[in-house]
Amino acid sequence: MIIVYGTRKKLKTVKQLGRMRCTNCGHEVDASLTKETGYFHICYIPVFPHFGLKFIMCPHCGIMKTLTGAEFKEMNNSDY
Numbered sequence: 399m400i401i402v403y404g405t406r407k408k409l410k411t412v413k414q415l416g417r418m419r420c421t422n423c424g425h426e427v428d429a430s431l432t433k434e435t436g437y438f439h440i441c442y443i444p445v446f447p448h449f450g451l452k453f454i455m456c457p458h459c460g461i462m463k464t465l466t467g468a469e470f471k472e473m474n475n476s477d478y
């Protein structure tokens with residue numbers, strides 16, 4: 399019997415942040431608050447999450463600004 403196992407990643411847009419100026423490319427972009435979850439799977443069944451990353455992504459240049467848990471919470475709760 400062959401057991402297939404490994405890791406997978408999942409991207410989820412949590413919130414649209416509106417127009418922001420990207421610190422990398424300098425363009426005005428519609429930035430979004432994004433969450434990436436990686437999990438370990440056995441036979442493609444998710445077993446447990448092994449990391450969670452939170453960041454703001456620039457759709458123009460693709461740069462990701464990683465956020466701490468506190469920063470993420472603040473941005474997710476604030477209204478623009």
Ligand SMILES: [Zn+2]
Nearest residue numbers: 420423456459
């Ligand atoms: Zn950019």
